Amino acid sequence: PIPILLALGLNSFKHKKYRKVIQTVTYAPNFISVVVMCGMLLLFLSPDAGILNKILSFFGIAPINFMGDKSYWRHIYVWSGIWQSMGWNSVIYFAALSAVSPDLHEAAIMDGANKFQLIRHIDLPSIMPTAIILLIMSCGSILSVGFEKVFLLQNDLNKSVSEIISTYTYQVGLVENNVSYSAAIGLFNSAVNAVMLIAVNKIARKSSGISLY
Template sequence: MKTKGKQTGSIQPRKRSFLETLKKDWSLWTFCIPGIILTFIFSYIPMYGVQIAFRRFNAKQGIWESPWVGLRYFQRFIDSPYFVRTVTNTLILSIYGLIVSFPIPILLALMLNAFRHKRYRKVIQTITYAPNFISTIVMCGMLILFLSPSVGIINTVIKSFGGEAINFMAKKEYWRHLYVWSGVWQGMGWSSVIYFAALSGISPELHEAAKCDGATKFQIIRYIDFPSILPTATIQLILSCGSILSIGFEKAFALQNDLNTSVSEIISTYVYKVGMIDNNMSYSSAIGLFNTMVNLVILIIVNKAADKMSGTSLF
């Protein structure tokens, strides 16, 4: 902690230099080397290719020899008829998913932490963790099969009660709900792990003192458990907001068809179609870079707001 004015009557410890810290904790820094190398190879070296977003890329000419066009492809995307639709669909899907999926793992962790029957708690944890290990493509296939109007179990139940089969995947009003809630089912258990870790760090003495004072389980959760995991939840919220336009491509593309494209066409699927199908690498790179820059701006804004409101931030 920094203090102003002249210090008297106390000896301030000498601040160690980076080399001294590295020499003392060299064994801990060694564990960071593989992560640093992989990050450099797969995250920093590819930045060299970002410049094709500003060039009319030609594979024969290479990156440096391709003609420079500046912000032409960014302007093209903004002026295109797909801009408003793809950005709007991405924002709606991201915000909807964030509102629904962010608090559920917290609630799950708090409830299971208050559940004192360890055997049943482990069973519930295993059941909620299991969907995370299902492949995204397999999960999409399960959704399409279960919701099939001819052989799907959902429509079989509906028809058994005298109703008519519904083609859920062809109705755009159902698509966003299916996308978001299937993601909640698949990821809530695994996402709650980090909150379990935070809850395990709470001193048992706090719970014992609260019980001696007559606190109920709800009061213990409200005044001890929840405040203890709030910094962790804040960091998770900042990270989620920082990737608000980066929705996974695989799931959206696998669940997409011609009848729901008006709501399922998002930035990532549009980038795939432009870059891989239309073979316009420069245009798709410009869209991807635009997406990254918007995410960066949102991350900085949310991080600053969180720092002012709660004192917790990434940087």
């Protein structure tokens, strides 16, 4: 939902100059490579020289080994991913909002609608078909969360929560040289993704009339 909220917020922001600045700032992280971004995270969250721990120490809080504490790992992975992709993922929603007729907004304003009501009753329904299609496509790769970022942020201290299917396949297939077992894992992964895609597509078609096929 973060890219949708960002697109709705930018669309209702009337100062075009500042809106372009916000768009540029939110789009820029998408062009940072995974390796560079993981290096930045490791540097910023370092218990010795990390800027975050420097701030904590300024307030008298002991340094925290964020990458070694498994309770922080999921939050680091998820929120850094949102930060990196939310701007770029909001582009398609912003494009859909640009197709909304201004006459609808003008008529609603004449009837006394505020900004929240404009978003709820005009903007949000207009991008709902796009959101549903992207949701269906995302569910088709729900088990494929990527390899590079997890592998680069993974260590022995957080491995109990950071191990995913792709890193486990790498461990079994390349490190342990059990190619047949890793192939079976990959096949099972693809099968579950296909089932999820078909199921969510069917649910979306029955509930909203919108589907991929």
